[in-house]
Amino acid sequence: xxxxxxxxxxxxxxxxxxxxxxxxxxxxxxxxxxxxxxxxxxxxxxxxxxxxxxxxxxxxxxxxxxxxxxxxxxxxxxxxxxxxxxxxxxxxxxxxxxxxxxxxxxxxxxxxxxxxxxxxxxxxxxxxxxxxxxxxxxxxxxxxxxxxxxxxxxxxxxxxxxxxxxxxxxxxxxxxxxxxxxxxxxxxxxxxxxxxxxxxxxxxxxxxxxxxxxxxxxxxxxxxxxxxxxxxxxxxxxxxxxxxxxxxxxxxxxxxxxxxxxxxxxxxxxxxxxxxxxxxxxxxxxxxxxxxxxxxxxxxxxxxxxxxxxxxxxxxxxxxxxxxxxxxxxxxxxxxxxxxxxxxxxxxx
Amino acid sequence: xxxxxxxxxxxxxxxxxxxxxxxxxxxxxxxxxxxxxxxxxxxxxxxxxxxxxxxxxxxxxxxxxxxxxxxxxxxxxxxxxxxxxxxxxxxxxxxxxxxxxxxxxxxxxxxxxxxxxxxxxxxxxxxxxxxxxxxxxxxxxxxxxxxxxxxxxxxxxxxxxxxxxxxxxxxxxxxxxxxxxxxxxxxxxxxxxxxxxxxxxxxxxxxxxxxxxxxxxxxxxxxxxxxxxxxxxxxxxxxxxxxxxxxxxxxxxxxxxxxxxxxxxxxxxxxxxxxxxxxxxxxx
Numbered sequence: 001x002x003x004x005x006x007x008x009x010x011x012x013x014x015x016x017x018x019x020x021x022x023x024x025x026x027x028x029x030x031x032x033x034x035x036x037x038x039x040x041x042x043x044x045x046x047x048x049x050x051x052x053x054x055x056x057x058x059x060x061x062x063x064x065x066x067x068x069x070x071x072x073x074x075x076x077x078x079x080x081x082x083x084x085x086x087x088x089x090x091x092x093x094x095x096x097x098x099x100x101x102x103x104x105x106x107x108x109x110x111x112x113x114x115x116x117x118x119x120x121x122x123x124x125x126x127x128x129x130x131x132x133x134x135x136x137x138x139x140x141x142x143x144x145x146x147x148x149x150x151x152x153x154x155x156x157x158x159x160x161x162x163x164x165x166x167x168x169x170x171x172x173x174x175x176x177x178x179x180x181x182x183x184x185x186x187x188x189x190x191x192x193x194x195x196x197x198x199x200x201x202x203x204x205x206x207x208x209x210x211x212x213x214x215x216x217x218x219x220x221x222x223x224x225x226x227x228x229x230x231x232x233x234x235x236x237x238x239x240x241x242x243x244x245x246x247x248x249x250x251x252x253x254x255x256x257x258x259x260x261x262x263x264x265x266x267x268x269x270x271x272x273x274x275x276x277x278x279x280x281x282x283x284x285x286x287x288x289x290x291x292x293x294x295x296x297x298x299x300x301x302x303x304x305x306x307x308x309x310x311x312x313x314x315x316x317x318x319x320x321x322x323x324x325x326x327x328x329x330x331x332x333x334x335x336x337x338x339x340x341x342x343x344x345x346x347x348x349x
Numbered sequence: 350x351x352x353x354x355x356x357x358x359x360x361x362x363x364x365x366x367x368x369x370x371x372x373x374x375x376x377x378x379x380x381x382x383x384x385x386x387x388x389x390x391x392x393x394x395x396x397x398x399x400x401x402x403x404x405x406x407x408x409x410x411x412x413x414x415x416x417x418x419x420x421x422x423x424x425x426x427x428x429x430x431x432x433x434x435x436x437x438x439x440x441x442x443x444x445x446x447x448x449x450x451x452x453x454x455x456x457x458x459x460x461x462x463x464x465x466x467x468x469x470x471x472x473x474x475x476x477x478x479x480x481x482x483x484x485x486x487x488x489x490x491x492x493x494x495x496x497x498x499x500x501x502x503x504x505x506x507x508x509x510x511x512x513x514x515x516x517x518x519x520x521x522x523x524x525x526x527x528x529x530x531x532x533x534x535x536x537x538x539x540x541x542x543x544x545x546x547x548x549x550x551x552x553x554x555x556x557x558x559x560x561x562x563x564x565x566x567x568x569x570x571x572x573x574x575x576x577x578x579x580x581x582x583x584x585x586x587x588x589x590x591x592x593x594x595x596x597x598x599x600x601x602x603x604x605x606x607x608x609x610x611x612x613x614x615x616x617x618x619x620x621x622x623x624x625x626x627x628x629x630x631x632x633x
Contacts, residue, residue, distance in 0.1 A: 013602050245603030252555035294603050297558065298584070301576040333576040337563045 015288045018233075019240045023289055025228035029074040033219055034067050035201065036194035042289055043185045043306060044071055044159065048234065049241040049285040052182025052278060053138050053158040055123075055173075055310070062187045064161050066219050068119045075234050076227035077116035078153065084126035086169060090133035097146045108145050113137050116153050116231075120160040124170040131173060134158065135180045155234065175269065175313060182278045183303075184310040237288065244284035245294035253300050253336070254279050260332045261308060266318035267328060275311040282307055305329055385467045388441055392466060394434040398426050401459055407451045415440035416468075418449035438468025536560055537618055545612045558596055561618065565589040 014020075023045060030041050040056070044067065047054035056064050065081065072079030082093060095111035112118065113134065120134060137143050138158050142151045160181070162173075178184065190198060205217040254276055262270030283299035309325045318328065386392035406420050421433040436446060446464035540557040543549040549557065562583070566572055569586060571579040583589040595614050 013604075245601075247601040247603075248551040249555045249558060249600040252552050253559070256555065294601050296597050296601050297562070298577070298580050301580050304576075330575065334572070337559050337566060337576065 013293050015244070015291050015293050016236075016240050019237045019288065020291050022229045022233045022237055026071065026074045029228050030067065030070045033070045033223055034063050035197045036190045037063065037067060037187070040067060040185060040187060041071075042286065043183055044068070045289050046282050046285040046303075047159065047183055048075075048155065048157055049238050049288065050182060050281040051155055051157065051238070052281065053160070053180060055178070055181040055184040056159060056161045056187060057164050057184065058161070058187030059163060059165055062189070063219070064187065065119060065121065068117065068159050069220060070223055072117045073223050073225060074227055075229050076231065077155075077234075079117045079119070080112040080115040081119040081121060082112055083121045084123050084130070086125060086127065088126045088130050090130050093130065093134055094137065094143045095145050106146065108148065108150075110145070110150065111143075113143060114150070114153060116155055116157065118156075118158045120158055122162060123160040124162040124172060126171065128171050131171065131177060135177050138180050155231070155238070175311075178310045179272070179274060181310065183282065183306045185306045241281075241285045241288045244287045244292070246280060246284065247294065250283070250295050250297065250300070251280075253297055254283075257300065257304060257308070257332065257336055260336060261312050261329075264328060264332060266315055266323055266331075267312050268315040269311075269313035271308050271311040275308055279303060279307045301333060304333060383443075383465055383467050385469055386436075386438055387469045387471045388438055389471075391435055391437045393421075394432070394436070394446075394464070394466070396431055397434060397464070398429050398431045399461060400429045401452065401461065402456060403430050403453045404432065404450045404458075405453050407449050409449070414449075415442070416444045416446065416449060416466075418446055420450075434464075436466060438466065441468050441470035443467050537564070541615050541618060544615060547611075554600055558600060561592065561596065564618065565592070 026045065027038075027041055034041070044054060046052070048071070058064060069079060069081075071077075082088075091111065093111050093113050095109050095114070097106040098109050099105075100107045123131060123134070137152060141154075141156055142149050144150070162170075164186075189195075202219070205219070205222070207214045208217045208221055258271045258273075258276040258279070261267055261275075264270070279300065280295075282303045283295040286299045286303060287293070287295045305326065309329055312325060312328070314323060314325060314328065384392050384394060403423060404420070406418055416439065417437045419435045421435050423433075424431040434446065436449075438444060443465055444467075446466060447458060447461055450458065450461070450464075452458065537557070537560045540549065540553055540560060543553060544557055562580070565583050565586070565588075566574075566579050569582065569589070571582060574582070584593055592614070599611065599614070
């Protein structure tokens with residue numbers, strides 16, 4: 001039966017008020033700069049609360065960078081951005097040893113990875129060894145420079161972006177590396193109302209005087225420097241997320257969903273246990289973001305595409321039939337709801 | 350008188366020469382000593398004049414012919430031809446070479462004189478010969494051709510089985526999904542009874558919750574919608590929303606469960622007619 005200690009302390013049905021206030025404040029602050037994208041903001045907060053990394057996929061111009069910058073400033077987090085290019089080297093990210101000629105000794109020059117919030121822009125444009133260097137840091141949360149290992153700051157979160165349209169000159173992240181990301185979210189265009197609001201706000205930006213001249217103001221110029229919370233607030237929220245209640249019934253839903261991916265005829269590679277773990281963690285964080293002290297099936301259905309899709313691989317036949325991962329996952333979730341029988345699990349080595 | 354004798358003598362000489370060269374008197378081996386060889390050794394008949402048109406070797410495909418003959422050279426000889434023939438006897442005895450010749454122009458041999466040769470045996474009398482090889486019947490029935498046909502048929506059947514093994518399981522799975530459509534009522538009934546009696550496991554409770562969600566998604570025609578969107582719409586529905594809230598309270602909220610009247614909550618679903626909503630592929 002259910003082990004109370006495994007699921008944290010006895011909780012109320014609502015999330016702690018202070019945490020809710022903090023999270024609402026962050027969302028409100030982001031909302032002052034970024035129009036719409038509520039789901040993306042929610043996913044970023046989930047990633048932040050669970051220390052899971054986030055991969056954002058979307059065409060340029062959907063305010064990915066602005067969103068992450070705004071989040072960093074809202075919580076007073078250290079923020080760094082790396083634009084991935086083909087000639088980037090691992091030392092450009094991690095840092096390197098340089099010879100200090102004054103004392104004739106090597107000293108470590110830490111790279112931009114030593115931050116709380118790292119935006120890896122267009123991660124698929126860098127060579128695989130650079131991707132691997134970053135992904136190793138994501139996994140182990142430490143970096144080795146020379147002979148010395150350095151622990152990364154805490155919290156440490158990587159938000160990577162990639163453009164799904166331009167594939168020339170890119171290096172697609174393999175499944176093993178995609179597995180490092182807890183969430184992979186696909187951004188969509190804003191609705192017409194949101195688009196209208198974006199245009200209105202942009203028209204009102206005006207011009208910024210600098211020195212003797214002036215430049216056109218951008219959305220980055222209106223980011224308020226005053227944070228709405230501190231890292232301590234964030235840590236409290238992370239602790240609260242860890243104690244969100246998960247019922248045994250919800251566990252059954254997750255187990256059923258994950259195991260169905262392993263026996264679906266259109267899937268060559270099903271979701272790993274890591275996907276199930278990520279689903280639970282993300283569901284807990286989402287419940288907290290939405291002010292609940294417990295998870296419900298809505299969390300599973302809302303998060304399944306972002307958590308599961310990059311952990312599965314379609315068979316050649318399914319690809320030849322023009323199927324996509326989204327379609328197969330939707331089938332699985334439909335079957336889950338309908339209670340359709342699970343296909344026999346094929347023996348796989 | 351002497352002139353007449355002289356004239357007569359000249360005529361006689363010319364006649365004798367004519368007789369000597371006449372094709373009616375060919376110089377044949379039969380007229381000479383019969384040539385002899387031993388088995389397997391080649392023998393020559395040189396300068397054999399044979400009347401008629403030119404002869405050549407008769408082509409024989411018979412591998413058991415006792416003699417092999419070869420025409421080595423041919424010379425014109427008046428109206429006839431003179432031949433150098435080489436033969437090789439493969440069986441002991443006396444053999445006539447005429448069956449091994451034919452005319453180049455295709456005319457019959459006619460009165461060709463016999464060309465007999467003798468092939469002597471080399472082995473001594475009473476020599477014990479090895480037994481002839483006996484062809485044992487093969488283990489297969491019907492011979493090589495049937496064997497080939499059988500192998501081809503087996504190969505084709507194997508290919509069909511191989512191809513079928515790829516497609517049949519999938520088709521069977523697809524067919525299995527529609528073979529026994531289980532109605533929602535049939536699937537829910539044991540779960541509802543168990544829930545009212547408080548005897549359901551967590552997996553069965555999860556199945557019950559999903560079954561009720563399926564019922565409302567079907568009823569509100571939300572089956573094709575994205576599951577997250579469908580769920581949000583169910584929450585907003587005046588009938589489905591309270592049910593979800595009660596299920597949430599019963600199954601998902603932490604701490605001591607608040608009292609939920611399970612029989613009353615599930616009462617509307619206990620008497621669903623079997624044909625209420627069919628869920629193809631559902632399992633009870």
